[in-house]
Amino acid sequence: MGKNASAISPTRSEDYPGWYQQVIKVSDLSEPSVVRGCMVIRPYGYALWENIQKILDTRFKETGHENAYFPLFIPLSFLEKEAQHVEGFAKECAVVTHHRLAKDESGKLVPTSPLEEPLIVRPTSETIIGDSFSKWVKSYRDLPILINQWANVVRWEMRTRMFLRTTEFLWQEGHTAHETAQEARTEALKMLDVYEQFAKEALAIPVIKGEKTSSERFPGAVNTYSIEAMMQDGKALQAGTSHFLGQNFARSQNIKFMSRVGTEEYAWTSSWGVSTRLIGGLIMTHSDDDGLVLPPRVAPVHVVIIPIYKGDEDRSVVLEYCSSLARELRSRNYCGEAVKVKVDDSVANSGERNWNNIKRGVPVRVMVGARDIAASKVVVSLRSKETRDKIFMTREELVEKIGEVLSSVQEDLYQRALKYREDNTVEVSSLDEFRSYFASEKAGFAVCYAKDSATIQEKLDPYKVTPRCILPGDSKGKCIFTGEEGGVKTVFARSY
Amino acid sequence: MGKNASAISPTRSEDYPGWYQQVIKVSDLSEPSVVRGCMVIRPYGYALWENIQKILDTRFKETGHENAYFPLFIPLSFLEKEAQHVEGFAKECAVVTHHRLAKDESGKLVPTSPLEEPLIVRPTSETIIGDSFSKWVKSYRDLPILINQWANVVRWEMRTRMFLRTTEFLWQEGHTAHETAQEARTEALKMLDVYEQFAKEALAIPVIKGEKTSSERFPGAVNTYSIEAMMQDGKALQAGTSHFLGQNFARSQNIKFMSRVGTEEYAWTSSWGVSTRLIGGLIMTHSDDDGLVLPPRVAPVHVVIIPIYKGDEDRSVVLEYCSSLARELRSRNYCGEAVKVKVDDSVANSGERNWNNIKRGVPVRVMVGARDIAASKVVVSLRSKETRDKIFMTREELVEKIGEVLSSVQEDLYQRALKYREDNTVEVSSLDEFRSYFASEKAGFAVCYAKDSATIQEKLDPYKVTPRCILPGDSKGKCIFTGEEGGVKTVFARSY
Numbered sequence: 001m002g003k004n005a006s007a008i009s010p011t012r013s014e015d016y017p018g019w020y021q022q023v024i025k026v027s028d029l030s031e032p033s034v035v036r037g038c039m040v041i042r043p044y045g046y047a048l049w050e051n052i053q054k055i056l057d058t059r060f061k062e063t064g065h066e067n068a069y070f071p072l073f074i075p076l077s078f079l080e081k082e083a084q085h086v087e088g089f090a091k092e093c094a095v096v097t098h099h100r101l102a103k104d105e106s107g108k109l110v111p112t113s114p115l116e117e118p119l120i121v122r123p124t125s126e127t128i129i130g131d132s133f134s135k136w137v138k139s140y141r142d143l144p145i146l147i148n149q150w151a152n153v154v155r156w157e158m159r160t161r162m163f164l165r166t167t168e169f170l171w172q173e174g175h176t177a178h179e180t181a182q183e184a185r186t187e188a189l190k191m192l193d194v195y196e197q198f199a200k201e202a203l204a205i206p207v208i209k210g211e212k213t214s215s216e217r218f219p220g221a222v223n224t225y226s227i228e229a230m231m232q233d234g235k236a237l238q239a240g241t242s243h244f245l246g247q248n249f250a251r252s253q254n255i256k257f258m259s260r261v262g263t264e265e266y267a268w269t270s271s272w273g274v275s276t277r278l279i280g281g282l283i284m285t286h287s288d289d290d291g292l293v294l295p296p297r298v299a300p301v302h303v304v305i306i307p308i309y310k311g312d313e314d315r316s317v318v319l320e321y322c323s324s325l326a327r328e329l330r331s332r333n334y335c336g337e338a339v340k341v342k343v344d345d346s347v348a349n350s351g352e353r354n355w356n357n358i359k360r361g362v363p364v365r366v367m368v369g370a371r372d373i374a375a376s377k378v379v380v381s382l383r384s385k386e387t388r389d390k391i392f393m394t395r396e397e398l399v400e401k402i403g404e405v406l407s408s409v410q411e412d413l414y415q416r417a418l419k420y421r422e423d424n425t426v427e428v429s430s431l432d433e434f435r436s437y438f439a440s441e442k443a444g445f446a447v448c449y450a451k452d453s454a455t456i457q458e459k460l461d462p463y464k465v466t467p468r469c470i471l472p473g474d475s476k477g478k479c480i481f482t483g484e485e486g487g488v489k490t491v492f493a494r495s496y
Numbered sequence: 497m498g499k500n501a502s503a504i505s506p507t508r509s510e511d512y513p514g515w516y517q518q519v520i521k522v523s524d525l526s527e528p529s530v531v532r533g534c535m536v537i538r539p540y541g542y543a544l545w546e547n548i549q550k551i552l553d554t555r556f557k558e559t560g561h562e563n564a565y566f567p568l569f570i571p572l573s574f575l576e577k578e579a580q581h582v583e584g585f586a587k588e589c590a591v592v593t594h595h596r597l598a599k600d601e602s603g604k605l606v607p608t609s610p611l612e613e614p615l616i617v618r619p620t621s622e623t624i625i626g627d628s629f630s631k632w633v634k635s636y637r638d639l640p641i642l643i644n645q646w647a648n649v650v651r652w653e654m655r656t657r658m659f660l661r662t663t664e665f666l667w668q669e670g671h672t673a674h675e676t677a678q679e680a681r682t683e684a685l686k687m688l689d690v691y692e693q694f695a696k697e698a699l700a701i702p703v704i705k706g707e708k709t710s711s712e713r714f715p716g717a718v719n720t721y722s723i724e725a726m727m728q729d730g731k732a733l734q735a736g737t738s739h740f741l742g743q744n745f746a747r748s749q750n751i752k753f754m755s756r757v758g759t760e761e762y763a764w765t766s767s768w769g770v771s772t773r774l775i776g777g778l779i780m781t782h783s784d785d786d787g788l789v790l791p792p793r794v795a796p797v798h799v800v801i802i803p804i805y806k807g808d809e810d811r812s813v814v815l816e817y818c819s820s821l822a823r824e825l826r827s828r829n830y831c832g833e834a835v836k837v838k839v840d841d842s843v844a845n846s847g848e849r850n851w852n853n854i855k856r857g858v859p860v861r862v863m864v865g866a867r868d869i870a871a872s873k874v875v876v877s878l879r880s881k882e883t884r885d886k887i888f889m890t891r892e893e894l895v896e897k898i899g900e901v902l903s904s905v906q907e908d909l910y911q912r913a914l915k916y917r918e919d920n921t922v923e924v925s926s927l928d929e930f931r932s933y934f935a936s937e938k939a940g941f942a943v944c945y946a947k948d949s950a951t952i953q954e955k956l957d958p959y960k961v962t963p964r965c966i967l968p969g970d971s972k973g974k975c976i977f978t979g980e981e982g983g984v985k986t987v988f989a990r991s992y
Binding site for chain 1: 531534539543562563568572575592596597615628643
């Protein structure tokens with residue numbers, strides 16, 4: 001394998017979307033399925049999702065939420081109760097209309113037994129969960145209700161892309177009900193903070209937190225907040241959203257309670273979610289032309305040990321050494337759990353095994369041959385390094401320092417991604433600057449003052465740019481699009 | 497609350513099905529939803545399911561299985577490829593036929609954009625997972641493939657009952673592919689053993705393992721094995737199944753591999769599953785006329801501490817004592833995890849709090865009042881005891897022994913259920929005996945020699961009895977229904 005060899009063809013610079021699909025394929029994360037727009041999440045990809053779930057689930061429980069499960073199907077009449085909500089989802093609904101199959105006259109199997117009312121496969125669960133809330137809440141004493149659901153949802157998207165936008169995807173959706181508007185909004189913002197911290201600490205992805213403009217709001221929400229990440233092509237990825245729903249869904253689902261002063265009031269609700277889309281963001285933040293790069297905190301395997309041997313005799317000595325090294329490494333901790341170690345003796349050729357693990361993004365690779373054993377050393381490579389430098393360590397050093405090594409890899413990935421975003425973010429103060437910045441295909445984020453109004457959209461359309469979020473803070477200035485005062489600091493970018 | 501008071505009305509003897517619904521309701525496990533046959537799993541019920549999942553998932557991984565995720569939707573043409581399979585599921589399929597909603601001329605929202613091919617919401621995933629297997633398997637070196645999926649499935653049942661039979665339910669489905677028939681059958685039987693051990697050790701439910709008769713076989717299977725549990729009304733509950741699928745699905749999904757001798761062969765597959773139905777079985781095995789009884793191994797809360805106080809001053813002293821007792825108990829382990837303790841100060845009346853926790857089946861209740869604190873003792877009640885005896889212990893004793901107490905409760909529940917089953921199982925050796933046994937509404941299990949043939953069914957119909965499973969072993973005898981030799985030992989019962 002030459003110095004400039006790359007595991008991935010095309011490379012990022014040759015064809016970024018093609019590179020993305022290839023990284024997923026060679027790392028066995030997922031594959032397309034026969035069902036339009038749906039994917040199969042393969043074991044390696046699902047193990048990554050399980051790690052994401054575990055960390056998030058712990059944080060949700062620490063912040064007082066309980067998991068529950070609500071029906072997959074939503075009656076059409078439920079969706080209709082909130083006018084904006086149904087408008088937002090009507091174009092992408094999978095609709096169940098029959099509950100039986102039977103042969104027609106020509107012997108062909110066709111749907112029979114039509115349902116009285118069509119059922120929608122949930123695109124999100126505000127309405128069906130709201131219906132339960134309406135039964136659970138009688139008095140202010142029953143509030144807040146803090147619920148989370150891990151589930152599959154379906155949105156019939158026209159253009160799909162693995163992990164980023166699929167017809168069916170896996171997610172969590174938090175749904176809460178509160179006594180006051182203030183409490184519901186505080187909850188929405190608190191969970192946005194949980195997402196930000198999670199993205200930073202677990203996924204090593206720096207994100208920008210802010211509020212969505214009115215055109216990008218969740219259908220039925222009063223305010224939508226999001227975290228936005230920058231991919232390596234400069235585009236933004238909305239990585240998580242949190243909504244303050246006001247009393248809109250409480251009204252449509254009749255969630256009422258007796259207040260402290262004896263009046264009947266509608267509850268104030270919030271909802272918030274992240275999905276398997278995070279895996280797409282993870283890939284596009286860290287991976288390189290050699291394939292996947294995974295942050296240790298969520299990697300299914302932390303350390304892969306690759307035995308190198310020639311004959312059978314060599315093999316048994318080297319394998320035994322590798323097994324005992326694996327045991328020793330597993331006895332060490334990283335982030336409160338045992339270090340996850342795999343010995344890879346899967347195929348005959350050790351070079352091929354090394355490449356397989358590079359492509360799968362295993363954070364630390366350890367090569368062990370008979371000569372290394374004799375010299376009491378191991379050859380360590382870190383997947384996070386763009387160079388393919390080898391680090392020579394003694395076995396004891398590796399075991400002693402493995403936790404530190406993993407922590408420093410995690411931190412390096414975060415710092416690199418942060419620097420990338422900073423290097424590719426500009427402040428612009430005029431429409432000309434804005435235009436010339438986005439004239440480039442490789443533009444990143446532009447921050448400027450803008451009015452949150454539909455009228456600016458036409459100036460963005462030629463560049464395929466959208467407002468990603470309004471930054472927190474009170475700073476106001478002249479809108480670069482309309483010249484009006486009172487513009488708010490807004491991040492613009494092309495996006496997924 | 498008088499000596500004969502009962503939290504549940506009706507009682508088991510008054511109306512068993514009514515009692516079952518009531519136990520679920522008062523313990524907040526689940527509730528009916530607006531969607532026909534679907535239920536809402538409330539936080540307490542979902543916590544129970546999470547505990548079940550966690551233990552099973554560990555056992556699946558220990559036996560070499562990996563989790564993955566496959567599409568919710570199955571193309572109609574896939575289901576059709578296996579003739580028996582589609583025949584078995586055609587009558588209970590939720591069918592997606594459209595992917596959009598729009599207003600018709602009268603302004604009514606209706607499904608539009610029909611799909612070219614209808615999609616079935618998965619009732620089980622042999623066909624769609626088989627399609628992936630066909631891509632993953634090239635050579636015998638790629639085998640075995642050992643996959644598990646945690647998912648929701650939909651079967652449009654006519655009569656539904658919470659947990660036992662719902663339109664949508666949660667389950668795990670294992671799917672494996674092997675080089676030989678022997679290996680695939682061994683896998684199916686191994687996972688049946690895993691289910692049996694899990695039922696015994698985690699759920700404290702004794703089960704009978706055996707093979708289903710041909711009439712009760714999974715559509716498309718060569719052999720179906722099951723675990724059968726006895727409920728307190730004597731009926732059987734099929735609590736888990738494992739199938740040897742031969743090459744039926746490999747043929748329909750084209751799962752082929754190059755064998756060791758260079759020939760192209762179809763793989764041999766198995767599948768196996770348990771579902772939220774286990775929670776129904778758990779309820780009907782252990783609960784009593786006071787409500788739910790939970791085995792500690794899967795209980796969301798092990799110990800509830802109920803503070804008893806009069807005035808505000810009393811309250812703060814007692815609550816502080818309870819918090820410190822809770823901390824101490826949480827520092828102890830049960831089955832390798834911290835003891836789960838809750839201090840219940842939810843409502844004013846301590847008697848009401850006590851009843852709430854009885855109804856929710858918390859294994860150990862600890863009452864603490866000011867006088868108990870002064871006397872350095874605690875008053876302990878075990879939910880597993882039919883009597884409401886109180887046990888007086890010192891605080892130190894309770895903390896010291898809590899692990900043992902929980903273990904003995906778990907064991908007691910198992911032994912009680914086992915005794916119940918043994919007391920309600922008979923061996924019968926003639927059709928007359930069989931008839932007189934099942935003349936009673938309260939009959940349990942009858943074991944006898946029988947031929948596995950459709951002809952015996954008519955003799956069972958008047959009693960609403962079905963063969964539950966054929967017991968393992970080579971013992972043969974005269975069929976009590978047909979008089980033919982070569983009958984196999986079969987368990988008969990009414991069932992859920």
